[in-house]
């Protein structure tokens with residue numbers, strides 16, 4: 001290993017905000033040069049700088065927002081496919097870490113040092129990378145903020161959809177969806193509550209980790225219906241399975257989502273609004289340190 005080829009980007013204010021000294025010490029002892037963010041926006045810059053320096057191993061210490069910002073920085077530097085990424089889960093929800101079997105901060109540090117490496121898919125939404133998911137249609141940040149206890153009780157998709165209740169006044173979106181699937185293309189047109197595009201996470205069946213090495217997203221299109229009914233139904237089923245009326249399930253390598261109105265979407269929790277949203281899967285583009293419970297093909 002070259003000297004200086006191990007770096008870390010640390011968000012000292014993610015999660016409970018009390019991890020910075022400990023994580024810095026532990027990573028420095030393992031040969032990582034640690035850069036802490038000082039303001040919002042720094043994580044992307046630090047990711048780009050690490051990429052420009054040609055770093056070979058990069059640990060990200062923060063939540064999903066920090067991982068996403070670092071991925072964007074690495075992509076800015078054209079280095080996303082050249083680095084081995086470790087995740088030290090210091091955020092609130094830490095969905096990516098959880099889906100790939102990284103249990104907690106100490107586990108993340110140990111794995112960043114010497115964990116197994118898998119080449120996993122990266123999604124791009126209008127050119128910007130994401131690891132976990134894109135959710136189009138309602139302000140999905142509620143889903144990331146809600147408690148994990150709710151998720152355990154009600155299942156993944158129900159958990160996401162309870163966010164609809166909080167999006168007061170949200171009335172669904174008219175969507176034209178074109179998807180590239182294994183045997184051609186599929187189109188969907190109608191009124192949707194949301195379109196859920198999972199890379200690391202599944203939104204259907206039992207939820208949990210998606211196959212991150214198949215070049216495909218797990219896509220669920222949820223028909224528009226009154227929020228109360230939907231939530232009640234989701235909770236009744238515990239999760240929305242394949243057979244649940246009103247949910248269309250696709251496995252797609254590319255998607256274009258458009259409609260008469262601009263579409264608000266969340267990319268790993270960060271909100272943006274675009275006229276048309278193009279999502280594509282870059283198969284196995286990222287080398288990622290994973291935990292022992294990670295399943296290549298769940």
Ligand SMILES: Nc1ncnc2c1ncn2[C@@H]1O[C@H](COP(=O)(O)OP(=O)(O)OP(=O)(O)O)[C@@H](O)[C@H]1O
Nearest residue numbers: 014015037038039040063064065066091092093094
């Ligand atoms: N030094 C800093 N000071 C203030 N804000 C920061 C700083 N560094 C990063 N941020 C902000 O932190 C946010 C990212 O937090 P992150 O998503 O990593 O943690 P979280 O929200 O606690 O966890 P999760 O997304 O897993 O629920 C971004 O909005 C970013 O702008």
